[in-house]
Amino acid sequence: MAPTPPTDDQLNTLIVAQLASLGIDLDQLPAGTVADPVTGSPGRDSVLASLRSFMRSTVPALAGYQMPTPDAGDPATAMALSQQPAPMLYPSISTEWRKP
């Protein structure tokens, strides 16, 4: 059974805690939704809304992506994906470097 998606409050707690664990204090931003008049930095609530959207879209989309089955094999046997291509930071460069 799929887990229950997190609520806004739960995501807020997660986001604030994750940033705090990195040493980042979201309270540095102005409270509410109004941007800082001098620096243009967005209000804390606006940023949290944007970050919640990110957590609900990008994070699960990437986590849920199923790499294609190698050589069109049986998808059931490829669930572990143990033979995927190695990750590449610079695919165009690696193409040149992988030439025999």
Add this chain to the structure above:
Amino acid sequence: MTDVQQPLDRLIDRRAFLARTAALATAATVGTVALPGLAGIASAAPSPASGPAVKFNPELDKGAAYNKPRESVMSDPTEWTLSEAAWMIRHNKIVPVELVQAYLDRIAAYDSTYQAFNLVTAEAALKAARQWANRPYRGPLHGIPLAIKDNYFTEGVLTTASSYLFQDFVPPYDATSVAKLTVQGGIVLGKTQMGPLATSRATLPNGQVTTINAWTPIDPSTNPGGSSTGTATAVAGRMATSGIGTQTGGSITAPSNAQNLTGIKPTMGRVSLAGIIPLTYSRDHPGPLARDAKDAAIMLMAMAGPDPADPRSQGLPPVPNLINAATPRYEGGNLRMRWKTRIGVLPGYADGTSETALARQAFLAKMAAIPECELVEVPLPDEWDLLTGSAFNNVRLPERSEPFMPYLRDDLRGFGVSVTSWLQGCLLDANGYVTGQRAKLLLLERILDQIFGSCDVVVQTGPVPFDIVGLPEIAFPIGFTGGGVPIGTILGGLPYAEDRLLSVVAAYQAVSDWHWQRPPNPPAAASAAARSAAAVPDRGRLTAEEVAELTQ
């Protein structure tokens, strides 16, 4: 059998290794022994205080680099292309200081309206111009005034990347690209406005819009393209002969298309990123924004090549002569493609009756009429929308936040209007990041197989897919809207196919004249108003939400 395979450590030439070690020890003691190979590495490796070691490249000085100015623009040096200005300097028809002064005069007259520069190094430029007049000739960049995006390090000159974080940063050395351009004779006219930390169109760090599209001087709302906006406006507005920018998600191609320029984003690694304030280290690409294919080729050829300071640039194919590639080929007076070329046309590229669609249809028809050019329909690779869409594009974000962690901890307001994507980068988990890296290779291999299996270059409907995988793209003008705003298009190529891309655009520019068009000067009233701070109309301010939307 007598041979038993030796382990690898037995296959290394230990004697040569020991000999080199001994020689190094001697050199360290005596301090005067030159060591071929080793000495070169030592001298070329930059220290943070000394900057890159670059050399004059005589390959730039080819006959094809020089074009006599068109009669119609002979009287105005700021109308000349780089190759035309180079012809005039080479033939002693003008000296560099006159060329620099012509541009400084235009900057004085119009940059209060355009706001293309955030810093003009007028005195240093004139001094350099006088010096180059008395030095051995260096090729087509000798004495050529250039605009430099403000995320390239410039020795002793403020480099802000339009950010509070770097507002007082004065680099102790030039970025490799800047050093390469200036060692060839290029002259830095100044630093150009950009989107904060290379996000969005050019604004102040707080989102206040600065630079306008040179084609619409009385309408600041017309998108000038970002984030290399200032360089584009400087070149389009005839305030620099050519210029350089960077691209992570369309920041060279978009302003080039918006302002009737030819800009090339080379393959990842083709140009060193050393000395450039990073946005996304696996996707940042330095490149020129120029007036036509020939100018772009001269600039790129000067910038390209391996750099000991950037491992991404090493172990790649040698740089071919891009200037020759960007020279139209004629046989018996008839234009032909330099190389037989199949142009791939993606589904929907020229569909419809919009101004852009009509311009694209006309562009394709022009190309199809050139001998040895063939149009072929190509499919979108499997899962194209997914693998090039928002989620997979966002894989770049941790690369953005990780180098900036000290700043993120110190004061989030230092990021101004562009803070959101840095915070997003802190939230993407490593699992998703690795998946994204795998997907980039999958996307590249599908592009190579499913698109380039049947064509040599391919039209693009947006820059992001080829930015994700590091493939080269060239942007160039193909028409205008009814309102007089430029329409451009983008071609993408195989890895290290900058020569092919330039050859295609050179052929197109031989049968079209869009690239010769120049925007009219700003009306006197607009310039006068801009000079009076009190009278400057508010150009608007991008919000953090808008910047997040625009950021690539």
